[in-house]
Amino acid sequence: MAQGAxxxxxxxxxxxxxxxxxxxxxxxxxxxxxxxGYQAIEEVKKGKFDIIFLDIIMPGMNGLETYKKIKEVDPNAHTIMMTGYSVEELIEQAMLEGVQDCLRKPFDIVExxxxxxxxxEIKKLEERKT
Known part of the structure; x- marks a missing residue:
């Protein structure tokens, strides 16, 4: 990769x-x-990200709520949810909203x-279409 994400x-x-x-x-x-989530939204307002890794369970505003607000700022945000909990309903809801994937804690670095x-790669393909 010529330039990092x-x-x-x-x-x-x-x-x-x-x-x-x-x-x-x-x-x-x-x-x-x-x-x-609040800090994440502020960061997205400041600049564009190629990928956002977003925890589902956080105090204040959960990952799904945060994702919805991020999409208002950047509708093309490529987001991966993360969780250490069994929250299948939230994961399913997030995928329906447009989240690309969900990683489960503990993480495998290769994953x-x-x-x-x-x-x-998905982002590159999308950019070629436009």
Missing amino acids: NILVVDDEQVILDLFSRVLGTKGHKITTAKD IMKTVEKVL
Whole structure:
């Protein structure tokens, strides 16, 4: 990949933010982190992201609510939900709203990298169509 992706990671657990920053940052991607949905929305208002990793269960505003607000700001946001809980109903709802995928905690680093590559490929194909 010639240039790294601009990636937003949203999770209330600092260890998750650190993991994504370390793993994806070493691959040349620019990582921005947010600790909650409100901060995530502000980051999306400030700039465009190639991929958004969004935790489903967070205090204040859950991932699905956050995703809906992000879509108001950036209707083309490529979003991957993350969860460590059994929240099938929320996952299903998120997929119906347009979320690309859902990663389950604990994460497999290879799975994170494959997900990034898959979403970037989808994004590239979409850009060719326009």
